[in-house]
Amino acid sequence: MKRFFALFSIPASVVDEWKKSTPPEKMNAAAEEMMGAWKKWMTDHEKSLVDKGKPLGKTKRLTANGVSDVRNDLNWYLILEAESHEAAAKMLADHPHLRIPESSVELMEIPDRPGM
Secondary structure, eight states: OEEEEEEEEOOHHHHHHHHHHSOHHHHHHHHHHHHHHHHHHHHHTGGGEEEEEEEOOOEEEEETTEEEEEOOSEEEEEEEEESSHHHHHHHHTTOGGGGSTTOEEEEEEEOOOTTO
């Protein structure tokens, strides 16, 4: 089995617009529905999840010129196992995160490192 790193993102502008234009009661209902769908997906794929991941928080960017606070589109990560990159992508193809407008998941193989 190979391991894969999945990085979930939602454009910050989409999140901002949703917060601005969605009434609180509708926002709460949508959040509860999404959480239920995430939990079901996680349960359905539990045997393939190496790390169920966590939400990603505020970001600091470090460069040779120093440290700054930045905002990005990154939302969540998880690590899973699958026979191939294609099999991992197929597993994520029905993930509820992809119901969010303009959202995406980037899927990267975590290669073995010789000698480590």
